[in-house]
Amino acid sequence: MAQFLNQAKLATLLFDLLTAEENTRDLATAEYRFDIPLLARRLTSAVDWLGNETVSRSLAVGLFGASTGAAAALITAADRPHSVAAVVSRGGRPDLAGEALGRVRAPTLLIVGGWDTDVIALNERAAQRLSCEHRITIVPEATHLFEEPGKLDEVSRLASAWFVRCLSAAGA
Numbered sequence: 383m384a385q386f387l388n389q390a391k392l393a394t395l396l397f398d399l400l401t402a403e404e405n406t407r408d409l410a411t412a413e414y415r416f417d418i419p420l421l422a423r424r425l426t427s428a429v430d431w432l433g434n435e436t437v438s439r440s441l442a443v444g445l446f447g448a449s450t451g452a453a454a455a456l457i458t459a460a461d462r463p464h465s466v467a468a469v470v471s472r473g474g475r476p477d478l479a480g481e482a483l484g485r486v487r488a489p490t491l492l493i494v495g496g497w498d499t500d501v502i503a504l505n506e507r508a509a510q511r512l513s514c515e516h517r518i519t520i521v522p523e524a525t526h527l528f529e530e531p532g533k534l535d536e537v538s539r540l541a542s543a544w545f546v547r548c549l550s551a552a553g554a
Contacts, residue, residue, distance in 0.1 A: 383446065386538035390546050393441065395432070399424050399451060418478050421454035422461075429458055429465050442467035442552035444545040445488075452492075453478035460485035468548035470541040473501060473526045476508035483511040490516040491544040493537050495524030 384394040398405065399421045400414050408414040425445070432438045443466050447455035452474025459466040460482035469490040476483065476492060490512060492505045505518055519540055524533040 383534075383538050383541065386535075386542045387545065390542040392444070392542070392545055392549065393438070395428070397428065399454060415450050416478070418450060418453045418457065418480075421450060422457035425451075425454045426458045426461055429462050433465055442549040444468040444470065444549055446470045446472065446541060446545075447474055448472045450475050450478060452476050456486055456490070457482040459488040459490070463487040467552035468545055470544055471505070472537050472541070473498065473528065475501070475504060477504045479508070483508055484513055486512055486514050488514060489544070489548045490514055491540065492516065492518045493540055494518065494520055495526055495528055495533070496520045496522040497524060498526045501526060 384396055387394050400408060404414045414420065429443055432441070432443060445455035445458060445466055445468070447453070447469070452471035453476060455469050455471065456476055456479035459469050460479070466488045469486070469488050471490070471492045473495060474492065492509060494502045494505050502520065509516055509518055521528065521533055521536055524530055528534045528537050
């Protein structure tokens with residue numbers, strides 16, 4: 383994903399929302415992956431940090447979240463409407479952003495695998511609660527993790543195009 387974004391001349395900051403210890407524990411217990419407030423707090427802190435750094439403070443910010451990270455991205459976008467200019471969710475659970483969905487102002491792209499029917503339905507319900515520009519894009523013949531040949535590349539192209547358009551419009 384970062385490679386596609388960098389090819390589109392977009393800077394990237396890649397980081398995990400869980401510490402190494404939390405991730406190890408989560409693999410056995412699943413106790414952190416659905417702690418959406420924790421994930422959102424950490425992502426919001428990163429957005430605040432970017433806004434305070436000389437090299438990045440003038441850049442428009444786009445957030446990319448997969449799975450439950452998508453909910454964290456949407457909550458952060460809702461809480462930092464002047465900082466976040468675009469959101470992309472990949473196979474995400476935007477429904478877990480709850481009431482924050484109605485406060486999101488950043489254009490939002492929801493990408494879902496065509497064979498992931500349960501998540502398609504969750505994304506459709508979440509999209510109904512968004513009052514910002516938004517689109518659901520279904521990637522045909524793809525499962526939740528987009529592991530089929532060429533599907534992650536397709537997601538990367540879709541996300542890059544969305545970010546280029548939205549971040550350019552925001553003055554990035």
